[in-house]
Amino acid sequence: MVPEREGNRERVPTGATAATRHRTPRLDQPRPRRPRYLPEWDPEAFGRLSEKIARFLGTGRFLVWMTVVIILWVLWNVAAPAGLRFDQYPFIFLTLMLSLQASYAAPLILLAQNRQDDRDRVNLEQDRKQNERSIADTEYLTREIAALRMGLGEVATRDWIRSELQDAMKDLEDRHDGHHEHVVFPAERSPGRDVEDR
Structure with missing residues (x-):
């Protein structure tokens, strides 16, 4: 059963199953892997090996x-005898x-x-981010300390x-001393004063 085309769209006839539909690439599924003709290697492992070789080449x-x-x-x-030599005098093979x-x-x-x-x-990027965090923390702590100082004022x-x-105690002592000087208790009053009061 061949699908018919109307305009730019493809019209699938009724009763068509998934097996009879025209196969188009689906966007919701990954593409199948293409065969590789070159050998594959792990770049990280190759990089580590190159670093080891480079470190060895840089040693005494x-x-x-x-x-x-x-x-x-x-x-x-x-x-060595002439028959056992594998690189004659200009040493081209050594070069x-x-x-x-x-x-x-x-x-x-x-x-x-x-x-x-x-x-x-x-x-460097991590150090820069750490410095930014440290600066932000320092600014926050500076603001908090300033707020605490203002509050402590x-x-x-x-x-x-x-x-x-101490000032209140001194005031109380002064008042108490002054009260003793001016107040006369009834037992200490003169009898003539008592008569006048009547």
């Missing part, structure tokens, strides 16, 4: 071993091996440097209360 141990290998290579091809090593070492070192740059960039402190109590 590598220089010592390379020097020992070159000396043995030259001595063997100079002092080729050193060039091959340099051609592989340079990209590996660059790859390791790129990975280190990426790590440094991430660390209106709160009675211990020294102020002590001084106010």
